[in-house]
Amino acid sequence: MGQADLQGDGSNKAAAQQSALTAALADAKAQADVIASDTGLTISGVLSVSASVSPGYGVVPMNGAGAPTCVVPMPATGSGKAILPQPVCPPTYQQSLSASVTVEYGVR
Secondary structure: OEEEEEOOOOOOHHHHHHHHHHHHHHHHHHHHHHHHHHOOOOEEEEEEEEEEEEEEEEEOOOOOOOOOOOEOOOOOOOOOOOOOOOOEOOOOEEEEEEEEEEEEEEEO
């Protein structure tokens, strides 16, 4: 499986899709090489490939540049109590693309 980050506006969708597919294909080849080696076989070529790409979303805490500004609510005055306000930070969503490939290799 391969994964790549997607810009919030989707402007890098084509590049992210290519990156995710490249990573998924590399992962499939690495797994096939291990299996072939452990079973005494040699990969002789690719017989077929199928791929799917799907979006993914996750809440990711961000620090530093690009992090949303936290809002600090002000306590009501006149209560006579010292209240330290708790900051309210909105969640940040990271979009990504995930690619999954199935590769059928020929062996000898």
